[in-house]
Amino acid sequence: MKILMVLENQFPDDERVEKEALSLIKAGHEVHLLCATLKKERVGDENYKGIKLHRTLSTPFLYNKAKIACLRLPFYFMFWKKQVGNLLRTETFDVIHIHDLPLAEVGYWAKKKFGISFVLDSHENYPYMLDMAPYTKGIAGKLMYSFAAWKHYEREMIGKADIVITVCKEMSDRMNDLVPRTYYHVDNTISMELFPRPEPHPTTTGKIRLLYVGGITYHRGLQNVIKGLALIKDKSKYSLDIYGKGAYAGDIKDLVLTLGLEEIVHFPGYLKFPAEAVKMCAYSLGVISNLRSVQTDCSSPNKIYQYFYYGLPVLVSDMDSVGNIVREHQVGVVYKDNSPEDCARKLEQLVTLNLEDMATRAHKLCLEQYNWDISVKQLIAAYESIR
Structure with missing residues (x-):
């Protein structure tokens, strides 16, 4: 299958994403990765160990802060839908593989618009991780972030994904209490x-x-x-x-x-x-x-x-x-x-x-x-x- 992975962060900084992509290539799939960069000179396409990278220029605000407010302000989703849409109109893919919850809405949008399968790969228990973060406790954070809204969003996206991947059995069990379904837990183990x-x-x-x-x-x-x-x-x-x-x-x-x-x-x-x-x-x-x-x-x-x-x-x-x-x-x-x-x-x-x-x-x-x-x-x- 031809897979489009989407990562809101820079790459190759994420070991889990790299291991998953290389393993899928080894299993016979073609893997592309759309990711962000903060450096103009890195924008564009590159072959990295067989992974076909597509780097798009982000801004410090979009990269570091905008996702916190993505459920209340639409520009974060708009930015990533534009980048994903440009690729999906240029090439045909079978699967969109979204790394972590914030961009799940973009994965579901691509599923509906382009008729491809949507994989949600949850690296974190996102509503709870955000609720612990210092930047959600200040005045601006409280205005832009809602724990209840993120819990609702997580439940909704779990239900709409074709495949949900987690990082451990305990995460799968927690999510299964929200939405009973099949979960695949891929532990963050070491590639020796x-x-x-x-x-x-x-x-x-x-x-x-x-x-x-x-x-x-x-x-x-x-x-x-x-x-x-x-x-x-x-x-x-x-x-x-x-x-x-x-x-x-x-x-x-x-x-x-x-x-x-x-x-x-x-x-x-x-x-x-x-x-x-x-x-x-x-x-x-x-x-x-x-x-x-x-x-x-x-x-x-x-x-x-x-x-x-x-x-x-x-x-x-x-x-x-x-x-x-x-x-x-x-x-x-x-x-x-x-x-x-x-x-x-x-x-x-x-x-x-x-x-x-x-x-x-x-x-x-x-x-x-x-x-x-x-x-x-x-x-x-x-x-x-x-x-």
Whole structure:
């Protein structure tokens, strides 16, 4: 089949989109990707690893802010309908594959106008993600955004799509409560061929080296792990390296200083993926500390699978999607969300556990179950259903 993917963001910045497109090409489909760019010199067509790219020029306002108001102001949909329409009038496609909820209206419009199948690929629990975002809390955000309107829009688009793809079973279950139908969940697992091979872990010195890699925002919950470390009596057994950046990084660094943890909590900078991912092998445990919400209960953070691949068990908050994996397969410890006290208890338990056995299980779990070669089967099955 000839597939037109539509991504409102720049590409190739999105690993999931790239993996899906390349896998569909490998399965015999022709894949085009219409995406945005903020650079005039990048506008136009390009062949990227066999993906036929069509880049259209966006503006900072359209790119960063307009989608929040798209249910109240029509210009966002108008812009993307024009870009999609221009392509569909030039070439014939069998499927329009929309990446994430905001542009679902454009996918449904194309389905009606051009008679093609509409695939909705939900990367996020969008109404709940927006409801957590700081930019929906200000005066302008409250005027342009309505949680109720986004929930209604999500339910409507789920019902109108021919295929709905999600990132985990928990997201599929949540959506099935809204609209009972078939869902295909394609986890955000690691494509092992894209990452350097793991190296042997250094011999343990009795110290538990914690690793956090990712964005630093309030909702990532690092403050609870740091406060938990402050409650531990013998801190000499622990260290935490935080790789990443974000709007809350300054607050986290201030918290470390306030609690006197600068000897054990460090900020080495930014870890480049996938080239530097092998550095994970130097650590004992990966950290996923997100605050619990509908969004995080029903999500599939790719970091957990990267930790597993490099032989790291994990310390996680009790989000459903991540906590379920950790408990079922005994590949880490789960602490109660927003509870530094419980986090401290779980950190202290680590010295009594066999982390080497956990590390072996985590790596094996990635090799045998949570990797892209397994996950992509759901994507291929989805397309087989509309041939």
